[in-house]
Amino acid sequence: MNYRLAYAIGFHPWEDAAADPPFVAKAAQMFDREELGRQPPYGRALDLGTGSGIWGIELAKRGWQVTGVDLVEKALRRAHDRVRSASVEMKLVRGDVTALGRAGIGDGFRLILDTGAFHGLQPEEQIAMGQEVTAVSAPDATVLLFVWPRRIRPLIRGAYRSDVEAAFPAWEITDVEPSHFSLPILLEVILRPDEKWYRLRRKLSFELINR
Template sequence: MTETHALEAAEFWEARYRDGGPVWSGRPNALLVRETEELTPGTALDLGCGEGGDAVWLASRGWRVTGVDISRTALERAAGHAAEAGVADRTTWERHVLGETFPGGTYDLVNAQFLQSPVPLDQQTVLRRAADAVAPGGTLLIVLHAGWPSWQTEPPFPAQFPTLAEVPEQLALPEGEWTVVAQETVRSPHTSPDGAQGHRDNHVWHFRRH
């Protein structure tokens, strides 16, 4: 990502959070819950944490979580939600322009939910660095939209929708070092802003490092 693109991304996401009320529901993503609720808590990295829904849920279950986002306003809200939930001592918040900077260390869980953006994002580089950050015995969970909602007749902006096969190909995980726990497309109900009923497909990749 060039310096110009990084500035564009930072300005876009900061304005989105700063110029309105809550952007997300505050609830954890359903596929995160499904894939991790049986895991033994350890250290977790939540990439693109937004207002902290996933990170706070993980912390409430005993994980020590580092939440990362490009928006300072989002991180401030996430820290507030963690304090309200009584898990501030189990959460750390870092600002990164993913694709340029990345948290140090390794983690028992790296969570990458919907790292798709209307402004430039080097998704492939971010996901490769996410894999590198998984500790031995740890989990990499990636969830991405597979396409627009069924009721979306005209795409509002160009978007990256990798196929189910493309992400493993891009990650190029060393053979024998990883197990594929789940690799599937999940269809969920999805309602439009004006109340139209429909669905949206999401791809799930759950990898475990040996």
């Protein structure tokens, strides 16, 4: 999907998810799980393809130290406005999710959130993104990956579970859960969503082998 064009013409229906109670409740449940038994600040969080910063801001409100990365300048300008309005601390960086090292974001991220970048990439880009995420994540990190299944549809390419596994060999998929995301009826018919949340954790065995 051409996100630059989408933001240029004001087409960003994914932002409506923030006003979709079932989706918001599910996201909150997943964040709660990562915070269980801990006290804020929870550590570094990375919001990949942050767009206008909606979910990164939510993490910042909860006590995460958030960095949001996106390539689209107009989206980042919207994110800056949202961050100011929310009165939270969130670092916003222009960068490519397939080249995080060049973005200079640092490392040690304990939570990596992707609400729609991965499933729009080509296979080689997905592999690159997985490698970059692994390079900047902490040993005990979690990835929360929002993925639409691959099928013929406009706008969103989608991805299979096998695509996730191929891109993240250093990680284990611990959970695959429905997101409860809903769309206006016309977009439901056109896009045929059946999206899932994938939860991934670093593999200890992989870490030991590759030391």
